Amino acid sequence: MRPGFHSGSVITGFGPVATVEGREPLPANATFSVAFDVAEAAKPGAINRTLESAARFINMHAEAGVPRDAVRVAVVVHGPASFDLTNAAAYARKHDGATNANLAAIAALIDNGVEIHLCGQSAAGQGISRSDLAPGVRMQLSAMTAHALLQQQGYTLNPF
Numbered sequence: 172m173r174p175g176f177h178s179g180s181v182i183t184g185f186g187p188v189a190t191v192e193g194r195e196p197l198p199a200n201a202t203f204s205v206a207f208d209v210a211e212a213a214k215p216g217a218i219n220r221t222l223e224s225a226a227r228f229i230n231m232h233a234e235a236g237v238p239r240d241a242v243r244v245a246v247v248v249h250g251p252a253s254f255d256l257t258n259a260a261a262y263a264r265k266h267d268g269a270t271n272a273n274l275a276a277i278a279a280l281i282d283n284g285v286e287i288h289l290c291g292q293s294a295a296g297q298g299i300s301r302s303d304l305a306p307g308v309r310m311q312l313s314a315m316t317a318h319a320l321l322q323q324q325g326y327t328l329n330p331f
Contacts, residue, residue: 179230181239182283185218185276186226188234197235203228204243206318206326210250213273215266219255221246222276224331225285245321246280249290249314253297256289261303274305281307290314 172178176187205228213219225244232242248256254265255273262271277287289304292313301310311317318328 179226179233181229181233182226182279185223185279186228186230188227188231190234194235197232197237201237202241202243203232203237204321204324204326205329206245206247206321207329208314208318209246209248209252209255212251212253213255215269216272218272218276219252221252222255222273222280224329225280226276228329229283229285243284243326244280245286245288245317245326247288247290247311247314247317247321249293253289253293253299256287256305256308257299257303258305261299271305277305277308288314288317290317 172187176189179186179188207221207225209219209221211220225246228244229242233239254262255271256277257265257271259271259274263269281287286309287307288309288311290313291310294300294310304310
């Protein structure tokens, strides 16, 4: 873990946070509905940076006093990152036997109410079937469709 960061209180194994002294206070009634877009794959055997960021988003807002039910997070994955959402067998087939380090993060995020969506167009293009996905990952028609539906539900796109 990087110096100055510590484990979060909600998702303890992922998404370390830094305490920020002297920051602007958050409004008492702040709510967050944030979608993360993921196209860049992690290196084989490493955790995807955006999955880590989604966990950090939840952890840092919990530390800042935002009630857990006031933070909704979704992750939309497409392109080369698609295999980061596959089960151990599919991932190993793609990456010469490597272990999918993302599986524990996916499970922890889903256990904490995060929606994880895979672009069906990317999956089709890369030969990923529904049975290849990690438990709880949702197959969508496309990443574009997933983002459009999330926007209709009040989600904003996180630019980071």
